[in-house]
Structures are given as C-alpha cells and as structure tokens.
Amino acid sequence: xxxxxxxxxxxxxxxxxxxxxxxxxxxxxxxxxxxxxxxxxxxxxxxxxxxxxxxxxxxxxxxxxxxxxxxxxxxxxxxxxxxxxxxxxxxxxxxxxxxxxxxxxxxxxxxxxxxxxxxxxxxxxxxxxxxxxxxxxxxxxxxxxxxxxxxxxxxxxxxxxxxxxxxxxxxxxxxxxxxxxxxxxxxxxxxxxxxxxxxxxxxxxxxxxxxxxxxxxxxxxxxxxxxxxxxxxxxxxxxxxxxxxxxxxxxxxxxxxxxxxxxxxxxxxxxxxxxxxxxxxxxxxxxxxxxxxxxxxxxxxxxxxxxxxxxxxxxxxxxxxxxxxxxxxxxxxxxxxxxxxxxxxxxxxxxxxxxxxxxxxxxxxxxxxxxxxxxxxxxxxxxxxxxxxxxxxxxxxxxxxxxxxxxxxxxxxxxxxxxxxxx
Numbered sequence: 001x002x003x004x005x006x007x008x009x010x011x012x013x014x015x016x017x018x019x020x021x022x023x024x025x026x027x028x029x030x031x032x033x034x035x036x037x038x039x040x041x042x043x044x045x046x047x048x049x050x051x052x053x054x055x056x057x058x059x060x061x062x063x064x065x066x067x068x069x070x071x072x073x074x075x076x077x078x079x080x081x082x083x084x085x086x087x088x089x090x091x092x093x094x095x096x097x098x099x100x101x102x103x104x105x106x107x108x109x110x111x112x113x114x115x116x117x118x119x120x121x122x123x124x125x126x127x128x129x130x131x132x133x134x135x136x137x138x139x140x141x142x143x144x145x146x147x148x149x150x151x152x153x154x155x156x157x158x159x160x161x162x163x164x165x166x167x168x169x170x171x172x173x174x175x176x177x178x179x180x181x182x183x184x185x186x187x188x189x190x191x192x193x194x195x196x197x198x199x200x201x202x203x204x205x206x207x208x209x210x211x212x213x214x215x216x217x218x219x220x221x222x223x224x225x226x227x228x229x230x231x232x233x234x235x236x237x238x239x240x241x242x243x244x245x246x247x248x249x250x251x252x253x254x255x256x257x258x259x260x261x262x263x264x265x266x267x268x269x270x271x272x273x274x275x276x277x278x279x280x281x282x283x284x285x286x287x288x289x290x291x292x293x294x295x296x297x298x299x300x301x302x303x304x305x306x307x308x309x310x311x312x313x314x315x316x317x318x319x320x321x322x323x324x325x326x327x328x329x330x331x332x333x334x335x336x337x338x339x340x341x342x343x344x345x346x347x348x349x350x351x352x353x354x355x356x357x358x359x360x361x362x363x364x365x366x367x368x369x370x371x372x373x374x375x376x377x378x379x380x381x382x383x384x385x386x387x388x389x390x391x392x393x394x395x396x397x398x399x400x401x402x403x404x405x406x407x408x409x410x411x412x413x414x415x416x417x418x419x420x421x422x423x
Contacts, residue, residue: 044096051097052131052146054085056124058356061148065101067094067141079316079360094141101144105133113137122148132216149218158198162365164407166399170369171310175199180307181270183257185282191314191365192279193218196253199277200224203251213237213244214255214279225249238262245269253277260295267297267305284401285309285370286389289380303377309370311401315408315418317362319355323347323412332416336406347412364414366405366422370398 055063055076062077072094074085089097102109105118115136122129130149135142163171174182182199184192197219204210204223211225215237220226227244229237241254241262250273257263257278270276282288288309292302325345333340349359370376373396379389394400405419 044093044100047093048097048100051085052122052148053124055146056122056129056148058083063146063148065089065094065097065144067091067138067143069140072141078356079358079363080314081316081358091141098135098142098144101133101146102135104131105135107133107135112142158195158202161195161198161367162408162413163367164399164404167367167369167404170308170371171199172202174308174369174371175203175275177275177307179270179273179275181267181276181278181305182307183282183285183288183309184277184279185285185288185309185311186313187281187283189314190312191363192312193255195310195312195365196255196277196279197221200251200253203275208250209247210251210253211244211247211249212253212255213240214253216255241265248272249274251275251277255279260297263292263295264297267292267301270305270307282311284311284368284386284390285393285398286386289389290383290386293380293383299381299383303372303380306372308372311368311370313366313401313405313422314363315366315405315414315422316360317364318347318349318412318414319352319359319361320412321354322350322352322359324350325412328416336402338406344410345412346409346416348415364408366401366408366414366419368399368401368404371396 051065051074052063058076058078060076060078060083064075064077064082066073066075068091070091071088072091074087074089076083076085099109102116102118104120105116106120107116107118115134117135118133120131120133122131132147132149134145134147136145137143158172158175159168161168174180184196186192200210200212200221204221206223209225210223211227213227215228217226217228225244225247227240229235229240237256238259238261242265244252245265252269252274254262254266254276257266257280263278263280266276266278280288280291282291285308288311289302289306292306293299325347328338328344328346330340333344338344351357351359355361370393372380373393375392375396376389379392384392390400400423402419402423405414405423406416408414409416409419
C-alpha cells in the first residue's frame with residue numbers, strides 16, 4: 001500500500017487538482033479556485049456549467065434545479081417569468097449536481113435535511129457573475145436555486161432609471177437636501193436596490209463620507225464604505241447599523257428598515273447633517289409612513305425626519321422589434337379615467353427571435369414620489385388612513401404608480417397588463 005497517497009477530499013478538490021474545464025466558462029468558489037476532480041465529477045461539473053452558461057446566455061436572473069420522483073427539471077427566470085427547459089435530468093444526476101452546487105457555495109455537503117446558503121462566481125465570455133446559491137430540502141430531494149447578479153447594472157445612473165422628468169427632478173431635489181430620510185418602498189424584487197445604488201453614486205463625491213449597511217452587498221462601489229452582517233463573527237445587523245452611525249457619515253444607506261429599532265435609528269440619524277436612504281417593504285408611500293407609526297415611532301418624529309418616499313415596481317419592457325400598437329377601447333379608457341384622444345395608442349407583446357419569442361426585452365421601472373407636504377404631514381399626524389394620505393399626496397401634485405405606468409404604456413415601453421399586475 002502506498003501510504004503517500006492522500007485520502008479523497010470531502011469538500012472538493014484543491015486548486016492544484018482542478019483540470020481545465022469548458023473553454024470560456026468556469027464555476028468558482030469564492031476563493032477563486034476552479035472546481036473539478038475525478039472524471040465523473042468533471043462530467044457533473046460540466047453539465048452544471050452548461051446549465052448555468054445557458055441561463056446567462058438567455059439573460060436569466062435565476063436558475064432552478066427542481067427535484068422530482070422520476071425526473072428533475074431545470075428552469076430559468078427570464079424577464080421575471082419562469083421558463084422550463086425541454087430536457088429532463090435523471091434523479092441520480094440531480095443529486096450529484098446538488099452536491100456540486102454545495103461545493104461551489106462552500107457549504108457542508110454532508111447535510112441533507114436542512115437549508116443552506118452560499119456564494120460563488122460564474123466566469124463566462126471574459127465576464128464574472130456573482131451567484132447566491134440556496135439549497136432547500138424537500139421530501140423528494142433537494143432543490144438548488146442560483147441567483148445571478150448582472151454586474152452591468154453598476155453603470156446605471158439616476159438619470160437612466162426611466163423616471164419621467166417630474167419625478168426625476170423631485171427625487172434629485174430630495175437628494176440635494178442637507179438632511180432627511182428618504183424611504184424606498186416596494187416589494188422585494190422591485191428594483192429598489194438598483195435605485196439606491198444609483199443614488200449613492202450620485203452623492204458619492206470626494207468631499208463626503210458615504211456609507212452603507214445592508215443584509216447583503218449586491219455591488220461594490222468605489223469610494224463607498226459598505227458593510228454587512230457576519231454571522232460567523234456574531235456581528236448582527238442592528239450592531240452593524242450602530243457601528244456605521246458611529247462613523248458620522250454624510251450619506252447613509254440602510255438596506256433594511258423593517259424593524260422598529262433600526263427604523264428609529266434611521267429617523268434619528270436623519271436629524272443630523274446627513275441624507276439617509278432606507279429600504280422598506282411597503283405598497284406605497286402612504287403605507288410606508290403608516291408602517292413607521294405602527295413600529296411605535298411618534299408622528300412628529302416621522303413627519304420631521306422623513307422628507308419623501310419613492311415607491312417603485314419593475315415591469316417587463318416591450319421588445320421594440322415586434323411590439324404592436326392598438327387603439328384602447330372606450331371602456332378601458334373610462335376605467336383608467338383617461339379622456340379619449342384620437343392619436344392615443346397602447347402596445348401589446350408579439351414575440352420574435354430578437355426577444356426569444358417572449359415579446360419582452362429587459363425591464364423597466366415605474367415610480368411614485370411622495371413628498372411630505374404640509375397637507376400630507378397633517379394626515380400622518382392625525383393618523384389618517386392610507387387612502388386619505390394618498391389622496392392628500394395626489395392633491396399636492398403626486399403622480400401615482402399607475403399613472404406613471406400607463407404613461408409608459410402609451411409610449412410603447414410596456415403593456416397595460418404589466419402595469420395593472422404591478423399596481
């Protein structure tokens with residue numbers, strides 16, 4: 001027996017053991033090592049890379065490996081919709097790909113009955129994509145979800161978010177204020193993170209200290225001190241927010257205000273000489289303000305600290321190569337409270353090779369900016385209903401999400417169905 005032979009690794013091969021994989025494509029653990037191994041393992045790795053590469057090529061933001069009793073399926077999330085691949089995966093191969101996914105994410109491959117989360121990179125065509133990898137157990141096997149971060153959105157500026165002039169001018173005016181809290185409202189996946197990063201880029205000047213603290217850092221921004229919780233060091237979110245405030249930043253972005261203590265800290269920080277941006281899961285500006293009241297914050301503190309709420313949604317952008325114009329019916333216009341106009345046209349999706357027969361290509365934001373006017377403040381202090389606060393904001397000149405969305409429908413940017421489903 002050759003005692004110099006090393007035992008097989010249970011956590012994947014080392015960097016020196018990794019053979020070359022598919023040209024132009026590679027899956028890496030966070031440390032940067034290419035993942036490979038024995039011939040069978042390399043085959044599994046190449047199959048998983050093929051699936052991930054196919055998702056990136058089609059613009060997928062998520063790749064799903066779903067278990068099944070007789071066959072497993074692969075699905076991509078493209079333009080916000082799930083698309084299932086025609087090929088079926090043998091359950092045995094599925095299990096091996098799940099193990100490979102755990103290796104990529106530096107997870108414990110021996111654990112099978114619990115959820116795990118890890119991070120990795122996908123290299124393709126001289127570009128690197130960050131991936132969040134989530135493993136969830138089910139009675140028929142484990143499911144893997146790959147969330148792919150498209151780093152080109154780092155180049156997005158506030159001017160390119162798709163806001164109409166009125167909303168863009170108002171949002172920039174809020175960012176130019178010497179102090180105050182600006183809430184970013186909307187459901188998860190509504191594009192708030194992109195908007196917040198775009199605002200940070202606008203405010204990131206050499207004469208300012210710009211800091212952020214969020215559950216996960218999505219993109220790195222040069223010149224911004226970014227922090228996140230570290231469970232392995234018992235460094236929690238609330239503790240991190242307090243530590244970041246100790247730095248006395250001129251601009252502060254908090255990625256999660258859905259807790260009463262963090263919300264109170266954010267509002268209090270806004271009274272200093274700083275702009276605070278904070279994400280909050282809320283339907284619109286009115287409900288966001290009421291949520292702060294429900295967390296126990298006094299009305300006078302909310303109306304004094306919060307200077308505005310930007311609500312947003314993401315809708316699918318129509319493919320310019322195949323979109324089709326049509327005149328809206330009188331019944332639709334009446335429902336939308338729009339006066340009939342001879343030249344008014346809406347647009348629908350058709351599908352062509354340019355958009356992979358979906359009719360859509362990319363995403364588009366629709367926005368609503370609530371500025372705390374005197375009338376809105378009166379309603380908040382009186383703890384009026386969300387509808388009353390919303391009406392007060394409209395009377396003060398606010399353009400609602402639906403109005404913004406319908407305006408973009410008439411310009412051929414999206415469909416009425418997309419807007420109605422989101423608002």
